Amino acid sequence: MILIMQVTFYLVFGIMWHFHLCFSAVFYVERMRQHCWRCSNVTFHCSEHSMCLLWVQTIREQLALLTNRPKNLLVYINPYGGKQRGKQIYDHKVAPIFSRASVSTDVIVTERANHARDHLKTEADLKKYDGVVCVGGDGMFSEMMHGLVSRTQREAGVDENSMEETLMPCGLRIGIIPAGSTDCICYATVGSNDPVTSALHIVVGDSQPMDVCSVHNEDSFLRYSVSLLGYGFYGDVLTDSERKRWMGPARYDISGVKTFLSHRYYEGTVSFLPAEGDSGTPRDKMQCRSGCSICLQTSSDQLVSKNEDSCGDTWTVIRGKFLAINAASMSCACPRSPKGLSPSAHLADGTTDLILVRKCSRLNFLCHLLRHTNKEDQFDHSFVEVYRVKQFRFTPRYQECDSEVDLRESGATGKRFLSQICREHRACGCMPSQSNWNCDGEILPHTAIQVLVHSQLIKLFARGIEEQPVFEDPYAQCAI
Numbered sequence: 272m273i274l275i276m277q278v279t280f281y282l283v284f285g286i287m288w289h290f291h292l293c294f295s296a297v298f299y300v301e302r303m304r305q306h307c308w309r310c311s312n313v314t315f316h317c318s319e320h321s322m323c324l325l326w327v328q329t330i331r332e333q334l335a336l337l338t339n340r341p342k343n344l345l346v347y348i349n350p351y352g353g354k355q356r357g358k359q360i361y362d363h364k365v366a367p368i369f370s371r372a373s374v375s376t377d378v379i380v381t382e383r384a385n386h387a388r389d390h391l392k393t394e395a396d397l398k399k400y401d402g403v404v405c406v407g408g409d410g411m412f413s414e415m416m417h418g419l420v421s422r423t424q425r426e427a428g429v430d431e432n433s434m435e436e437t438l439m440p441c442g443l444r445i446g447i448i449p450a451g452s453t454d455c456i457c458y459a460t461v462g463s464n465d466p467v468t469s470a471l472h473i474v475v476g477d478s479q480p481m482d483v484c485s486v487h488n489e490d491s492f493l494r495y496s497v498s499l500l501g502y503g504f505y506g507d508v509l510t511d512s513e514r515k516r517w518m519g520p521a522r523y524d525i526s527g528v529k530t531f532l533s534h535r536y537y538e539g540t541v542s543f544l545p546a547e548g549d550s551g552t553p554r555d556k557m558q559c560r561s562g563c564s565i566c567l568q569t570s571s572d573q574l575v576s577k578n579e580d581s582c583g584d585t586w587t588v589i590r591g592k593f594l595a596i597n598a599a600s601m602s603c604a605c606p607r608s609p610k611g612l613s614p615s616a617h618l619a620d621g622t623t624d625l626i627l628v629r630k631c632s633r634l635n636f637l638c639h640l641l642r643h644t645n646k647e648d649q650f651d652h653s654f655v656e657v658y659r660v661k662q663f664r665f666t667p668r669y670q671e672c673d674s675e676v677d678l679r680e681s682g683a684t685g686k687r688f689l690s691q692i693c694r695e696h697r698a699c700g701c702m703p704s705q706s707n708w709n710c711d712g713e714i715l716p717h718t719a720i721q722v723l724v725h726s727q728l729i730k731l732f733a734r735g736i737e738e739q740p741v742f743e744d745p746y747a748q749c750a751i
């Protein structure tokens with residue numbers, strides 16, 4: 272027992288003792304199947320009160336030495352996300368774990384969209400807390416992350432509108448209790464969408480750095496993204512699904528099929544700065560796992576050279592007709608696609624995987640989509656290209672008409688002439704169609720965007736997906 276206690280002590284999170292009956296129960300985390308964690312306990316009986324008291328004191332002292340564990344948390348619950356069970360999930364599955372681990376909480380149930388973002392950005396007294404927790408889906412996480420990142424920049428005097436400025440990393444960690452529709456940020460950082468597992472990762476004080484993309488249009492900042500920035504297919508699915516929110520998570524399946532059948536393609540230009548160094552490639556099968564060496568290397572590189580000047584780098588420019596343009600800053604694994612949009616993308620390597628799906632037949636596109644749900648390689652198609660990048664831009668074709676860059680050679684007369692053609696085409700309705708960007712589940716108001724990856728800007732209460740232990744109990748189940 273002593274040996275077991277030593278091995279798993281860092282997973283002990285609570286102790287309860289009974290003075291008269293002379294026993295103490297030690298609560299610890301047990302690993303189950305599919306990356307799920309559960310609470311377990313061992314009860315120690317003792318004939319002497321004094322000995323029992325000594326055990327309890329010693330364990331409490333040891334727990335107090337674990338300084339990375341949160342003591343005070345600010346929790347935001349979205350009561351309308353997913354199947355609208357956020358409040359119930361928190362009260363029944365999460366609050367008891369926080370209380371067992373002596374974590375005190377202030378809980379806010381949101382009353383409107385952007386309530387959590389605005390509260391975090393301006394009002395919340397963040398000095399009181401060791402972390403913030405969101406109960407909801409990717410949209411709710413995104414809201415909170417915006418509040419926290421913007422607040423951090425304001426307090427540091429950093430202008431979010433400027434792509435030249437280095438953003439200040441956030442001090443507080445964010446915990447995610449999955450209660451949304453896709454919950455890909457939770458799934459891709461923990462390995463499951465299970466509220467109990469996420470609560471346990473929070474109380475043991477896990478820490479996982481994560482890249483954040485800033486999305487700009489000209490000189491103005493639009494949004495941040497940590498998972499998927501998708502134009503074309505995923506933008507259209509999201510736009511259509513917003514009108515079906517009443518259906519809950521099933522809206523994505525209906526909109527997915529509808530969007531697939533419409534088979535729209537979009538024309539434009541994608542330019543990007545490829546990632547350099549040891550960042551690997553999207554097709555190298557080096558999946559990001561707990562303690563990932565590529566992400567660790569990025570942390571140490573950052574200590575050496577803070578924000579290298581990328582003036583000398585060469586941009587790659589690709590023009591074409593695309594069914595989808597996706598930037599995955601992490602794998603984007605979720606129950607619909609257990610390996611994700613880019614299975615080898617890293618959580619904290621300072622890059623995003625840019626996936627270009629060119630116009631192809633419906634059958635080929637279906638084959639590509641279905642490969643997200645099985646073990647086959649979704650990049651192994653002639654119409655799919657994937658690049659690991661640190662910065663990219665997209666200009667839709669209809670805006671290229673107005674673009675100074677393309678018309679510089681034509682001079683003033685040529686420019687006037689081309690603008691006239693564009694105006695006429697818009698009027699006759701044969702202008703190329705445009706999609707929306709899906710930015711972590713939110714629709715962006717602009718189509719022409721510039722994107723920059725900020726390496727390890729935020730930290731989650733997570734540890735990345737753990738390799739499956741060999742000694743795993745094959746009968747242990749995730750659900751309780």
Ligand SMILES: CCCCCCCCCCCCC/C=C/[C@@H](O)[C@H](COP(=O)(O)O)NC(=O)CCCCC
Nearest residue numbers: 408409410451452453454455523527608643711712
């Ligand atoms: C016709 C067959 C389609 C099979 C497609 C399978 C591919 C699924 C890949 C899913 C990647 C999801 C990336 C995550 C996106 C979320 O941020 C976003 C918002 O989530 P939430 O706030 O929790 O609702 N979800 C989506 O955009 C849904 C995409 C669904 C695509 C079918």
Ligand SMILES: Nc1ncnc2c1ncn2[C@@H]1O[C@H](COP(=O)(O)OP(=O)(O)O)[C@@H](O)[C@H]1O
Nearest residue numbers: 352353381382383384407408409410411451452
């Ligand atoms: N109280 C609320 N009422 C309405 N919308 C809200 C509320 N709180 C948060 N939201 C918004 O709900 C949207 C979806 O939330 P999310 O938790 O991601 O659920 P889902 O995964 O089902 O999309 C987010 O854009 C968030 O800003």
Ligand SMILES: [Ca+2]
Nearest residue numbers: 482600617622
């Ligand atoms: Ca990344």
